[in-house]
Amino acid sequence: MPDDIALWPTVDVYIPTYNESLDVVKDTVLAAQNIDYPPEKIRVYILDDGRRAEFGAFAVEAGVGYITRDNNNHAKAGNLNNAITMTSGELICIFDCDHVSTRAFLQATVGAFIKDKKLALMQTPHYFYSPDPFERNLTIGDEIPREGELFYGPVQKGNDFWNAAFFCGSCAVIRRSAIEEIGGFAVETVTEDAHTALKLQRRGWNSAFLALPLAAGLATERLALHIGQRARWARGMLQILRLDNPLFGRGLSLPQRLCYLNAMLHFLFSLPRIVFLTAPLCYLLFGQNIIDASPEMILAYALPHLFFTTYTNSRLQGKFRHTFWGEIYEAVLSFHLVLPTIATLVNPRKGKFNVTEKGGLLENGYFDYDMVKPHLFTLVLLLCGFLSGIVQLIWSEHYQVEPKVLLLNLFWAGFSCIMLFASVAVAREMKQVRQTVRLDVSLPVVLHLETGHTLKTKSINLSMGGASVQTVSSQIDNEKIVDIEIYLNQVPMVFPVETLYRDDESIRFKFKNLPVAQRRELVKVVMGRADAWLPNSTESKENNIFSSIWRVMRAVSGLFQESIKNKNNRANKVSQRSRPLSGWRPRLALLVLIAISAVIISNQALSAALDNPATSKQAAVQPKQPAVNAANTAAVPAPAFNIRTQVFGFEDFGLKEDLYFYGNETSAGVTFKIRGDEFVRLANLKLDLNYSDALLEDESFLDVMLNGQLLQTIELSPFNAKSLQVEIPIPPALVLGSNNLDFRLNAKTLQQCNNVLSKDIWVNVAKRSSLVLSLQRLAVSTDLARFPEPFFNSGAMGLVKVPIVLPLKTTSATLTSSAIVASYIGSVAQYQTVTFPVIRNSLPADNAIVFVMPNETISGLPIPPVQGPELRLIENPVNPVYKLLMVMGRTPEELKVAATHLVTRTSSLTGTYVKAEQLQQNARKPYDAPRWASTEQPIEFGELQDEERLVSRGFFHPPIEVNFTVSPDLFFWEREVIPLTIKYNFPEGQWLNEQKSTLDVSLNNQYLTSLPVNQSGLWASFNSLLGRDIRQEQAQIEIPPYLLYGENKLSLFYNFVANDTGCELELPAESAGRIFENSSIDLTQAKNFTQLPNLSFFVGVGFPFTRYADLSETVALLPVFPGNEEIQTLLEVAARMGENTGYPALGMDVKTGLTVTSGLKNHDLLVISNFKDLDESALLERSVFDVHKDRMTIKSFSWFDRSLWFLQGDWDREVKTANRILDSAHKVQGLFSFVSPVDSDRVVVLLTAEKSKQLPQLLHSLAKPLVSSQVHGDMALLDSQGHVRSARAGELVASGDMPWHMEVRWFFGQHVVFMVIGLALAAFLGALILFPLLSARAQNRLKTGSGNNE
Secondary structure, eight states: OOSOGGGSOOEEEEEEESSOOHHHHHHHHHHHHTSSSOGGGEEEEEEETTOOHHHHHHHHHHTOEEEOOSOOTTHHHHHHHHHHTTOOOSEEEEOOTTOEEOTTHHHHHTHHHHHOTTEEEEEOOOEESSOOHHHHHSTTGGGSOOGGGTIIIIIHHHHHHTTOOOOOSSSEEEEHHHHHHTTSSOOSSSOHHHHHHHHHHHTTOEEEEOOSOOEEEOOOOSHHHHHHHHHHHHHHHHHHHHHSOTTSSSSOOHHHHHHHHHHHHGGGOHHHHHHHHHTHHHHHHHOOOSSSSOHHHHHHHHHHHHHHHHHHHHHHHTTTSOTTHHHHHHHHHHHHHHHHHHHHHHOTTOOOOOOOOOSOOBSSOEEOGGGGHHHHHHHHHHHHHHHHHHHHHHTHHHHTOOHHHHHHHHHHHHHHHHHHHHHHHTTEEOOBOOSSOOEEOOOEEEEEETTSOEEEEEEEEEOSSEEEEEOOOGGGTTSOEEEEEEEETTEEEEEEEEEEEEOSSEEEEEEOOOOHHHHHHHHHHHTOOTTTTSOOTTOOOOOOHHHHHHHHHHHHHTTTSOOHHHHHHOOSOOOGGGOTTOSHHHHHHHHHHHHHHHHHHHHHHHHHHHTOHHHHGGGSOOOSSOOOOGGGOOOOOOSSTTEEEEEEEGGGGTOOSOEEEESTTEEEEEEEEOOTTEEEEEEEEEEEEEEOTTSOTTSOEEEEEETTEEEEEEEOOGGGSSOEEEEEEEOGGGOOSEEEEEEEEEOOOSSSOOSTTOTTSEEEEOTTOEEEEEEEEOOOOOOGGGTTTTTSOTTOOSOEEOOEEEOSSOOHHHHHHHHHHHHHHHHHHTTSOEEOOEEESSOOSSOEEEEEOTTOOBTTBOOOOOOSSEEEEEEOSSOTTSEEEEEEOSSHHHHHHHHHHHHHOGGGOOSSEEEOOOOOOOOOOTTOOTTBOOSSSOEEHHHHSOGGGGEEESSSOOOEEEEEEOOTTEEOOTTOOEEEEEEEEOOOSTTBOTTTOEEEEEETTEEEEEEESBOOSHHHHHHHHTTOOOBOOEEEEEEOGGGOOSEEEEEEEEEOOBOOOOSOOOOOSOOEEEEOTTOEEOOTTOEEEEEEOOHHHHHHHOTTGGGSTTOTTEEEEEOSSOOHHHHHHHHHHHHHHHHHHSSOOTTOEEEESOOOOGGGTTOEEEEEEEHHHHHTSSTTTTSSEEEETTEEEEOOOOHHHHHHHHHTTOOOOOHHHHHHHHHHOSSOEEEEEEEOSSOTTOEEEEEEESSTTHHHHHHHHHTSHHHHTTOOBTEEEEOTTOOEEEEOOSOOEEEEOOOHHHHHHHHHHHOHHHHHHHHHHHHHHHHHHHHHHHHHHHHHHHHHTGGGGO
């Protein structure tokens, strides 16, 4: 301030009031009169919109101005604008009627207006000397920062930095000329303060914020008032957003626009907060995932974000807003702000100014139930969901839920419950009987006794109603104290008192009625001191995340038990009727009610599931007869007449689950085939049944039929319902090449309705049921045109054997040629399991394929002269019923030509002899396997399945299945989905319940959605009223890419629901649901990119070898002298790859000798060997694996290696796990994969075991889906029981092609450390650039005067 007082501007102090009591207003007026400012330069005015006579009288008595008007238009803003026209001060200082200023207010604020002629506004913090509802009602209210401290701390300081500090309605000084330039205070919105500041800054005026509490007021006493005030603020800020959006219009800088926009958008938190609180209910109560990602992915993205944001906020603003309390503040307000905010966005001119009531008392505490009704309702739902989730977690297998997903949602729901419990605790209104607030202050005090004596002491605390001082002497116990004299800055002020209480430590007084002049002095002492509201440096409320969590839990516990502090301070007990949730009994009853509700919901869900016969049937007593499966097939050798007996379990017929069906006059069945070159001599059907014990004896039967002929009618007696074994002889003449075995149920119960939909009538045919066949092999014609018969017959069930005969010494050419033929047989076998027993230098008593060159011999087989690459079909000398196919050539090249001709020219084969020709093969392209779905264009269902198989016929039917294979290295970016377009129709008829019938869609046993019969929505309802067709015949489903594997099964089940027409249910004889052939799945957005090695890719579709369908970039390595087991494993691997691609391995090269040479570059390597041969090779030198003493081990790694892994972001290596698996394994057999030692872009897949005889069993185990699904990483060990233990110990390499910018993005996504380092460097460089710029701006703010007040 200038030394010359004449240069100080004149100031008008406005104190607007409407319906507040005079007791609240008068201290504000008296404090304003106490402000240290030249008397001729300051005028104080009461702006009374209530037009009350007592206010006018007080104004006269106090010597201040009194202004009123004849209307209340525009509320507070109108009141201020009216005063502007009637006063003339250069500056206007505004105090709400409850804000008591300190003496230094104008001296601290006015100087900036003298220095900066463009300064329009100087705002100071709103400090509250009374507790708000959070402080008063919560047991830990005095341990946390006040709600407004965040705004009047870092937020307003940040706004000030960008010249965007805005007017907050009180405790501010405004330049008159600026306010007159914009036409007065804004009246368009209910937050006139912020809108006024925005208008000023649009005109180029500056604003500033002085972070010193120079005035203090009353906080909102009750939660209802607090919420009402915040609702007005929210409405007003959104009105500004709609009517005067800071993003648009002239006059604001970009930072100013963003600061104002941030303040306005803040009040839109309500709906997102409600969504966040209730989101876990979608999964816990309805089973719907709301985040399209796995729990691991959610945690991978969310945990770092939550950690860093929580830690950063704790560091930056922990002193102003403790961790998790922002969530609680928002939860309290959200349910009450959501409607006002939405309504304001729709109609911004709606709403009026509401005056916040201040200074009220509360004689009795109570629970404000009305304010937390929505919170309690949501809390009950969350607790129900939480308990339901616990039930589902305990019985996760029954409910078929993913435990990780469930745990994530339980944690989420638990967090929401804690936030809501804390919010509800704020509604426990504590009584407020004190009219004035005590302030701890120590000042010199002189006690004036009635005898005329005086005693010196010090004050303990002061209030506008009384004082407490230290006791000085026991001699005054009988002497009356009439006055106390308080010294402030060595100036005495005397006040008459009445003694209330006296003890050994203190004396409490009550001030008598004071005249205005004396009360003015009291205000100066109690509230007008310059340091009255400065923060006490000894009172630290620093934030600590764990202590903040503890405070939240204590706040929640305070809802159920009174704090000790409140109990000690309670003078009188409050009646139970006035506080409905007081005491432990009502609160315990509320919790019990919530828990019972949750348990009821959970039990209903459990009961509904258990009432389903399809589920409950699993609990039936198992029959005594042991299961029979294909692995235990009893095959009797045929010493004569080529007869064999074989047992086929229903699983061999493709039945994966028990055959369950229900309803009277319903049927179900299975199909099976036999070889075309065999006929049945004897047949027995062994059935294992269980059925409903509600069936009536003598009236319930099961008909068993084969190919439409009745075999036997089984009586279903309730006494055998739990287990019934039946053996039925079958006439051999009824068994054909392709057969239908059907079961028809005709039964009754005591129930009135015994129709086709009665679920009391059901039967279950166990999949362990079996068919025993005595089969005789027939001689067939010797003609190559039958190939691949008789070696492979499509009618064969169970394991199909195709013997391969080789010379004693095998060459690479022989192995390559045999692998080509094996891969072709695999391609035609498709889903049938084929094995290739290898026989050296002898002939089997069976059909066999022989590979031989002129200089090689096979015992018992005369080798005719070889004229070149040729094929010969002859009778087997061991048994003429069987055939031998001889694949021959004079050289290795000719032998391969013969094998290639055999598998590529099958349609031209005829007779017993074919001279093979060299065929020109077109080079294959990557990913062009005939059985792989194209990524060039959408794939239509007609390309994947026959039209007839896309139809579901009858009320009871199996699902439509569309199987397709894709390359397992398909890559999608996050949030990308796979469009699945389904075109379908439902049958017509009055019987169909169109509201409940659905088409259920799942992929790889993962439910996707249910498609309705009819369209939904307003337009569909309108068309339905008009009688128009509203059938929905097309839908698009978005498939998450993580559900896609190499081999996939899309299942579409028509869930027909019939209308309830009573017992006489009329279903049509023929009804069908159809999936149209032009339905499609679109993979065109996919890229071929992945990380290898990944054994799940190899086990699934033979990747990466099958990247080229002909395996032209594959080399198979076998030991120098491979045994029969290694060769058999090679052939079966080749067959599986042929099955996966639908194309023979014409380009595959097989080498003997595990030698690492440069010729292996640009090839993926398939290695088949035992440990002993592997130990002598250099293949493992660059891998993490090693063979030591005939055991597979993991190499040791230095700290440098591990540090390098960390920097590369390779954090998922399971070296310890891999070591533990290998150390604990006995008779090791398994798969290993690693980067090729000759080409870092290629991989090696190793099939190995301690002994060679274990290798075929390894491959047979991998053919089982339950086994292969557990293989992953770069190491998978299988034990003799088929248990798999997988891990990843080695490095990963990128495989595939993507545009460079996508590859860069992918690289940083995989190498997080590099990304963090890069971001840190970028942030550091940005800081180097921005720091001097921001420092210069801060200095400029100081120079222009706004920073002068810090």
